Every structure is written in C-alpha cells, then in structure tokens.
Amino acid sequence: MTNQLLLRPMTLDDIDVVAELDGRAFGESSWSRRYFAGELTESPISIFYVLTNQQQILGYFGAWHVVDQLHLCTFAVDPERQGQGLGALLLNCVLRLAQRLECTVIQLEVRESNQTARTLYRSRGFIEEAVRRNLYSQPKEDGILMGLPTPERLDQSNWERAGQRWQDGLVLCWDDRGGTLDEQWTV
C-alpha cells in the first residue's frame, strides 16, 4: 500500500463510491446516497471526511459537531482493506478533529455485536457509558454509547502506533475544509 495518504472533505462527487463502500461495510443497515447527500448539503453540524491514497477512497468518517461535542455518526474502512491499520488511523484523525474544534468530549454509538469496533474504541480510551435499547434496526439491536474526553494533545505514540503498519513510513496529509493543505503529519 502507498505510504502517501490524504484526508480530505467528502464532496457530492464522492457519494457514489462512498455509498457503495458503505453498503459493503454495513450491509443492510447502510446509508443511502440520498442520506449522505443530505448530510453534506443540509446539515450545518455535519463534518465528513474521506481517506484516500490519491486514487481510491479507502475509508471515511462523518461527525456531528454540537457546541463542545463531536459525535462520530459513521465510520468505515473498505472491507478489502480492513485489518491494515486504517481504522486506527482514521480514529486518530477523529480525535485530532475534536481537538481542532476545541470539543471537550467525543461520543459515538456502536452495535452491541460489533466487537471489532468496540475493541478499537476501547483500546483508544473510549468508555462504554450506556446501553441504548433497540437503537438500531435492520437488524434490531441495542447500541452501546461510548465516550472519550478530548485529549489535550494527541500523543505522538498514537501516531507511531498507527504508523507501525507501514514499514517504509507513512505520510498522512490533512486537506482542510477550506481546501488548503493545513497540516501534514508524518507517522
């Protein structure tokens, strides 16, 4: 895999690819193209990013920013690229975004049966705070509400831990919502 990755805002041009990826990642509970479009065009609190290798979308996340809270509302890695460290990398980006927005807490919900995601969140410090009965449909299932106080800084060890998967090193660029290259991390 290339060691040059770019995190950039999701646009309407991405929706076909993102919705297709979402369908493979979430199955019958995936979001429609229309739902993604609504998030991008009608929701002032929504912030959606895609992670790319400049050619393909490898994963994405969406979050709702409300006052001092960032709520991670969707998050997926292309199933063909799961297990390669991209999920951990994207989650680091979510934490970094929360810092940049000066949020005090990050929250999310996860299906009770989704052990992979729960393990990832727990391993990065999220606490399981509550069970939300029957939160999900298709199939019907409880949701686990998880939360993490936004760290004051994202420790370099988080990036190093994520970067260990790339033996030749990894450069992750962040293209900010204004469209300019704002930050570049070498992990």
Ligand SMILES: CC(C)(COP(=O)(O)OP(=O)(O)OC[C@H]1O[C@@H](n2cnc3c(N)ncnc32)[C@H](O)[C@@H]1OP(=O)(O)O)[C@@H](O)C(=O)NCCC(=O)NCCS
């Ligand atoms: C959850 C998801 C984003 C993880 O992405 P990923 O790229 O596979 O994850 P990574 O390779 O970066 O692994 C990150 C952590 O996930 C956990 N993990 C990964 N694969 C796992 C597995 N098969 N079983 C248990 N835990 C696993 C581990 O804690 C791992 O950390 P470690 O490598 O430090 O041990 C991905 O599985 C996905 O897109 N799933 C479908 C959509 C989804 O469930 N989204 C979350 C909704 S709340």
